[in-house]
Amino acid sequence: MPEQHYDVIVVGGGNAAMSAALAARERGASVVMLEKAPKDEAGGNSFFTAAATRTTFDSLDDLRPILSEVDEYDLSITDLPPYTVDHFHADMQRLTEGRCDPELSDILVGESASAVNWWHSKGLKWTLMYARQSFKVDGRFKFWGGLALGGVGEGKGLIEQETQAAIANGVEIRYESPVVDLIADENGVVTGVVAHGPEGRQTIRAKSVVLASGGFESDPRMRAAHLGPNWDVAKVRGTAHNTGEVLMKAIELGAQPYGHWSGCHSIAWDAAAPPTGDWELTHRFSKQSYPIGLIVNRDGERFVDEGADFRNYTYAKYGAEILKQPGAIAYQLYDARTAPLLRQDEYTAPGVSRYEAASIGDLAEKMGVSPARLERTVREYNEAVQDGDFNPAIKDGKGTVGIAPPKSNWAQSLDAPPLLAFAVTCGITFTFGGVKIDRDARVLDRANRPIPGLYAAGELVGGLFYHNYPGGSGLTNGMVFGRRAGDHAAR
Numbered sequence: 001m002p003e004q005h006y007d008v009i010v011v012g013g014g015n016a017a018m019s020a021a022l023a024a025r026e027r028g029a030s031v032v033m034l035e036k037a038p039k040d041e042a043g044g045n046s047f048f049t050a051a052a053t054r055t056t057f058d059s060l061d062d063l064r065p066i067l068s069e070v071d072e073y074d075l076s077i078t079d080l081p082p083y084t085v086d087h088f089h090a091d092m093q094r095l096t097e098g099r100c101d102p103e104l105s106d107i108l109v110g111e112s113a114s115a116v117n118w119w120h121s122k123g124l125k126w127t128l129m130y131a132r133q134s135f136k137v138d139g140r141f142k143f144w145g146g147l148a149l150g151g152v153g154e155g156k157g158l159i160e161q162e163t164q165a166a167i168a169n170g171v172e173i174r175y176e177s178p179v180v181d182l183i184a185d186e187n188g189v190v191t192g193v194v195a196h197g198p199e200g201r202q203t204i205r206a207k208s209v210v211l212a213s214g215g216f217e218s219d220p221r222m223r224a225a226h227l228g229p230n231w232d233v234a235k236v237r238g239t240a241h242n243t244g245e246v247l248m249k250a251i252e253l254g255a256q257p258y259g260h261w262s263g264c265h266s267i268a269w270d271a272a273a274p275p276t277g278d279w280e281l282t283h284r285f286s287k288q289s290y291p292i293g294l295i296v297n298r299d300g301e302r303f304v305d306e307g308a309d310f311r312n313y314t315y316a317k318y319g320a321e322i323l324k325q326p327g328a329i330a331y332q333l334y335d336a337r338t339a340p341l342l343r344q345d346e347y348t349a350p351g352v353s354r355y356e357a358a359s360i361g362d363l364a365e366k367m368g369v370s371p372a373r374l375e376r377t378v379r380e381y382n383e384a385v386q387d388g389d390f391n392p393a394i395k396d397g398k399g400t401v402g403i404a405p406p407k408s409n410w411a412q413s414l415d416a417p418p419l420l421a422f423a424v425t426c427g428i429t430f431t432f433g434g435v436k437i438d439r440d441a442r443v444l445d446r447a448n449r450p451i452p453g454l455y456a457a458g459e460l461v462g463g464l465f466y467h468n469y470p471g472g473s474g475l476t477n478g479m480v481f482g483r484r485a486g487d488h489a490a491r
């Protein structure tokens with residue numbers, strides 16, 4: 001097939017790719033986007049999200065101008081604590097154990113607000129995530145955990161709106177076009193890619209190539225090789241298409257591997273979920289209300305502090321803890337007291353692994369756990385619960401004493417029938433390791449020199465997240481660095 005020429009090639013079809021493509025078009029570049037997936041599976045992990053997007057604000061007034069579909073009365077009874085640049089910085093430092101790349105992290109935090117405003121200007125609709133990120137306390141919606149902004153229509157709506165914006169702005173999108181090779185000239189300047197489209201292999205040339213094809217979480221062999229034993233049996237929460245081949249091609253070409261290659265984002269995911277993401281149910285196999293419940297393994301033993309922090313700050317590391325348990329299985333326990341506070345979309349999704357009984361012993365029987373062991377664990381926990389006012393919207397300090405691990409917040413005795421259990425396993429979201437980029441999203445070689453013509457953004461980039469991750473930062477990452485990559489690539 002004849003060679004084709006563009007100013008900018010964007011590899012991938014998720015949020016980072018869309019951000020790069022639009023930013024490049026804004027500068028007048030001709031842009032082709034090469035998406036590996038067919039149209040009905042396009043959009044990568046971004047499609048699977050709840051579209052929760054972490055951004056900074058001093059008050060509700062900062063977000064108000066970009067919100068759609070909000071109820072004025074709800075807004076009047078909303079308490080939204082400020083989430084400033086300092087808060088976001090502190091979260092990045094704390095959760096990554098001080099390892100996040102300082103320059104990239106500064107940019108992520110500093111441009112989070114301008115990136116969501118920029119997408120608003122392109123037609124993306126934002127709302128406040130009442131159901132997922134607030135609790136109603138004393139008649140008012142109290143937001144918690146630094147995360148409030150969400151895309152209208154969740155990930156499906158986000159990708160639909162971003163795709164519309166890309167097409168309206170002149171981006172050419174090709175589906176079923178996996179990139180199988182990167183092309184560089186004798187001086188190491190990247191000049192194009194080889195894509196394997198429906199009509200066969202084709203060389204496409206460009207002045208710049210932006211890689212936004214995600215991590216390697218969907219490849220079991222790469223998971224086992226980089227994350228370690230048993231990661232090959234983890235379930236994949238999102239797209240089956242993020243298999244890391246473009247990332248490896250970039251490294252073969254000289255890109256510097258960077259970041260936490262043995263680390264990833266993984267969460268409590270329904271044990272009955274399919275091996276890779278379900279395009280209809282998307283994120284609904286998540287089970288993220290555990291801070292108000294208990295988690296036990298197959299032996300009926302607790303193994304994490306469920307109430308260590310808000311869900312947004314623990315969920316991304318607890319998947320790995322479940323993977324370490326016998327059979328890579330755990331059970332979340334709730335009762336009539338906590339059931340009304342569960343995230344309804346997650347706990348009522350079709351096919352979830354749900355057990356219900358009038359007593360702990362009967363519940364254990366149904367779960368296939370030793371009744372005596374589970375009764376002992378729950379009895380010891382109930383006896384350890386301290387008095388205090390339960391409040392899920394703040395870290396209420398209502399914890400346990402004398403048991404290990406403790407439950408540090410939101411501890412209430414588990415004894416109000418009906419008792420509920422949900423079976424969960426480890427669901428991997430995305431991998432943390434990737435290539436190194438500079439502040440303009442140029443890919444760096446092993447001597448920290450930019451590889452001419454090569455840019456990267458999103459999950460394929462390493463250095464931002466280590467060990468853990470502040471919920472809602474993945475989309476912000478793609479928007480901030482995708483926009484930078486597209487802008488610089490076009491220039």
Ligand SMILES: Cc1cc2nc3c(=O)[nH]c(=O)nc-3n(C[C@H](O)[C@H](O)[C@H](O)COP(=O)(O)OP(=O)(O)OC[C@H]3O[C@@H](n4cnc5c(N)ncnc54)[C@H](O)[C@@H]3O)c2cc1C
Nearest residue numbers: 012013014016036044045046052179213238458459474475
């Ligand atoms: C269930 C779930 C829920 C989530 N919820 C949230 C949330 O609410 N908020 C948040 O911030 N983050 C969330 N995340 C994380 C978030 O999805 C990612 O951090 C973010 O979407 C990554 O964007 P990306 O563009 O880098 O990658 P992706 O969106 O994964 O896009 C990668 C793209 O590359 C394509 N591709 C792969 N290989 C090739 C190839 N060889 N050639 C061409 N194209 C290729 C893929 O098909 C895909 O389109 C969630 C993830 C999952 C799975």
